[in-house]
Amino acid sequence: MARMKFLCDAERCIECNACVTACKNENEVPWGINRRRVVTLNDGEMGKERSISMACMHCTDAPCAAVCPVDCFYTTADAVVLHSKDLCIGCGYCFYACPFGAPQYPQLGNFGGRGKMDKCTFCAGGPEEDNTPLEYAVYGANRLAEGKLPLCAEMCSTKALLAGDGEIIAAIYKERVVTRGYGSGAWGWSTAYPDSQGV
């Protein structure tokens, strides 16, 4: 089985936000929730500005899963970190633990108004049966079950955002780095996948 990973090439991202829009449309994500976002660092500083598209990095040793009081997370055979909204109680702890700010909460409940957590699924749906209306309504698209990769990366115009088998995207990225002649801008890679070498 493949080990699915995201990789954002900070040297290529042009902050067009198309990945954000594609994600929202493909998964019909509700208002106020962004499973993916583009963050611009050193905005406006000549030569220093870099944009990075960030979502759930599907960590090897996922902090969200570690701190969840009801243990609602699971890792698929493709190493995608998913969770069950039937089990989630919307406590917000995964948001405190996540290094990437991936978990999102709809304003539903009382007080702080956290409904059940929502996050990037690597376009792999959820625990429901693959590509059922129920799965789509609760978790969004399941492109992996259709043999496709996440839409955000598939339609990235500069191919800054890569998604797929870790070995393949690492090879693509290494080739770019070699061609450029200078180092890596693979954001969050070492945090999310601490046991993988290189890149």
Add this chain to the structure above:
Amino acid sequence: MASKDGYMTMLRRCLALGLLALLLGLAQPAAAQVQDQGRPSDAELQLMQELQGQGPLTGRVSIPDQRAATLIQPAGKEWRDFWRGTSPWIGGIAMGGMLAILLLFFLIRGRIPIEGGRSGETITRFNGLDRFAHWLTATSFIVLAITGLNIAFGRDLLLPLIGPEAFSAFSDAGKVAHNFLSFPFTLGILLMLVLWVRDNIPSRLDLEWLAAGGGIIGHGHAHAGRFNGGQKAIFWSVVLMGGAIAATGYVLMFPFTVVADVGGMQTTQMVHSVLSMLLVAVILAHIYIGSIGMEGAFDAMGSGEVDLNWAEAHHDLWAEEIRAREQRATGEAPGAVPAE
């Protein structure tokens, strides 16, 4: 093959130039390594250094949620280590240790009887409002403690027993109860503070009481007013720790309204959980001494009427004061009229 030819060439060179040349030659084809090919740009080095730092890395986003501008917050790892590692140990040692001490104490000392037995005569210790404040706080605290401990320990202790669906349903209901019962709990603490604070000012008597073993350890009784040193300790624990727990709880309940960032939420959660578990440990001792630990003690918060002998043994100064007040009220000589 070109590479094979190259290798043969190198072998020949190695024979001629020695071991050093061999090593250098072999290193050449492996140079397709990322690190060897190029040096990171200065801008990139700077960004990577920022990433290594302890603080969160924040940029700019074009979506309305400005918290999303934090790209990476490394503190999540420390909070995770605390929540899954340190916190259960603090709670386990505090609460488990307290239970062990209480059990041991009960086995050694047994139930502490009223000295001289019950007199049959009672005086009013807590009126209706006092008891309302106590039980309002107590009942809400018990539910808050159970639902809170469920969040801390339920995944390891309860989830394997009842399964994920039942556990999630229980935890979900528990979360709602935890949120709503914070209000009566806070009200109860405020009421108790107003009602009892004047009798809970620490004094020299408390030190003497403590030195005499508080009537719990040993048999000697020190003088005590309405509240003895131990009760004052419970009072201030409940008011101060309970107050801090309530305050941090409301911060957690309205996320990102009082504190702006994830780091603040993490700190608040840590303070909330540790103080709560310590207060549970304190309250375990309070429940013990107020129920099975001491004869006659429960009456104070049960009916509100305590036996005169119990009052004189544990709160002699207060009992005297009450009797003096009653005598003034009736205008009679001491001992002429019974309390009722």
